[in-house]
Amino acid sequence: MNVVHSDVVIVGSGFGGAVLAARLGEHVRDALPGRTVLVVEKGGDHTGAFDPSAPAPDHEPLNAQGNHFRQSLAPAYLARVAEVATDTAGALADGAPTLNVLAGVGLGGGSNVYAGVSLRAPTVAFAQTDPAGRRRWPARYSRAALDPLYARVEAELRVTRLAWTDAGGAIPRWQLATKRDLVFAEGCRRIGATAVPLKLAAYDDANEGWWSQGQRFRGRQNLTMNYLARAKAAGVRFQADSEVDRVAPGGDLGGYVLTGTDRRGGVERPFEIHARVVVVAGGAVGSTALLLRSEDDFTGARALDQGRERVGARVLGRHLSGNGDYGVTGVVGDDLGLDVETYKSKPIGSMCPSFFREHGFLVLPFYAEPLYLALGRISTLQRPERPTALGRWSTGPAVGERDWGLAYKRRLARFGGRMLSMGCLALDASEGEIRLGANDRAEVRWPVTDPATEARWSAAADVMRRIYEALGGEMFLDGYRKDGTVNTSHPLGGCRMAERPEDGVVDPFGESFGNKNLFVVDGAIIPSSLAANPSLTVAAVAESIADALVAGQGTEALASRLA
């Protein structure tokens, strides 16, 4: 058994964990000499593992961007940087939708796979109320309150806004929207809406394709390039390939003891970490699952779920938002004469906000992986209503047809460079749940879709269908309508923060209601959908909590907690 001691332990290194690691690390270095901060991360340290300029004997010569990346999927990489949580119990059996949640894994968390879209959440997101009419967000959070922190995160992540043109050479070419975005913009225009370039945490190689499937580090701002680098420079220690299984009160430092498995070097070894202050930052699913696994060690006034303890209504594992994610795929017509760059260039470069005020959703075009054509078993592609559109057919097998074989291969051939995916991000009602399944594996559920969410998704699907049709094409994949599948890459909640213990797992500073010095700071505490990509908000909330801990404003200062 490997036993480690650290004053502060941060579990997970995504947008919540990385910000805390940097800010608390720097504070400890500057003001609390002798104290230590340790980051424990389940996934690997991929830094430099895929150096794009390193000699790669199996690859072709350097491409236009001066690296070896060839738009191919890098399986060894992808298998290590992404994971999916799903509903293996098959909620479909009782007619409920099935939820799939995709997340990043490894030092940098979601930044290993994300598309870099960096939007501030709209004012209305913070004003949402729960069914009892109470504001979902604690009073200290609002768009106005977070604006200075958003600005700080944007500076750290070097967020820039893309542009349609290079303004006479003033804007670097990697900062331009893509062909796909222009196709989308034309579709929006034809239905009376407008597309605008997005804000992106990009880097100088941002035109690389397939970011989420092997993009090396030059395209996007991976957290290892900014916050985590800052933490490292401040002396924070990192332990990758180490999964925390449980956290329990006690241990040598009078705080908590974390147990788990260290998989470094491919060998499994149990570990024990003793800490005074613990920050759980494993992401919405990861953090919630960790607390669920640890629940039995916290009882009575220390119960992790004070909702269940006090009023018999569970809060831990509840209130999971998918951020209203709803994706579709389709094809566009030939009349524009534009190659959509289906799977090339930046994954997302524009959005259409025209429907936000009325309906509470954004529409974004995103890269369509050719692989979407093969997802026959989970998100079955739907045979379109107008199968002859563009002379192309759906890949979805009709009853009695197969999703393999020569006829299937020939159906695939009808899509080519005209494939375009779109998705909406919407205000949903946090309908999802997280619980433990077999082997304590995290399972997610979407028991029922709230009528308000349903109405937004319907309106969004209608808008997306109209865009395809305005472009002479057709929408053919709608996993929700066809199979009842809710897919999200933006899980929020599960350990929501609240003003009162019976409403949430943590207080407005991310601290467990019954457990001093046990924090959750990541997407899990976000108490509502945002209708904007969440990384910036997760990081801004983390900045806010870090500020409070450093200054001792509104909550006890870290210095006194470690005294």
Added chain:
Amino acid sequence: MDSRVRLSRRSVLKLFGLAPLVAACDLGGASPGGGERPDDDAPDVIVHEPPPVDVDHPDNLQAAMDLILPAERDATGALVSPGAVEARAMDVLRLADLLPLTTSLGLLPPRVVDALPPGDTSLALAIDATLNALAAEERPFTEFRELPRDLRERALVRGFDDDATEPLLTVLRAACMLAFLGAVTNDVGLVAIGFPPFEDPAHGVVVSGYPRLVGAAAPLDLATTDRADLVAWAAAGQLDDYTFDRAPDPTPGDDLAAVLDAHGDLL
């Protein structure tokens, strides 16, 4: 289905040390219609096109891969359109991370992974055994790759339709799809079905931000190209880069001032 043949499939699985799979197969139950299924209950093979010209396959796995995403050949046997084998699905099947990878990509439902033989059993070996067992139902004591194409296809259809064998065959399908559409080792699959090839400046295949002249082989060197030329080429429609100096036309009547701030964030 002949019970002797059925037994033979089970014993093949056992032979390869896959007793747990046999148990899983039994749990997963049963073919529709109970334990014994007459041959004429087998699903019809739906032939949409004349089958491709066949070739000998070196092993059962490649013989099955060539059914899942077939290569197409002319009458002389020359390759016209590559399939899963040419996309190197064999390499993909042997990836150490195949299961987590295909699961996270949505190619494999977790229920399939749960139904697979536990431990370190080689997937390739298990699939090979399954294919031979299916082949034996068509022609006893015949390897899958030795069957004529139509019988191989019928065996595979039967295998996908049987809860006991479907999980392993779904893994095989996932490996084929991943190789062919995920372009793990090459882009032959993508190109075969009309997607643009990998970026290849030498042949003029580039993405936004790297303009070239329509029909030209390589992107322009922006460091040495005169901007006035670029503007003129773009205006004349001769520039194959839609992002060069091209913004979408404004949308009449759609005023975003109430929704967006100056930085491009929602208000």
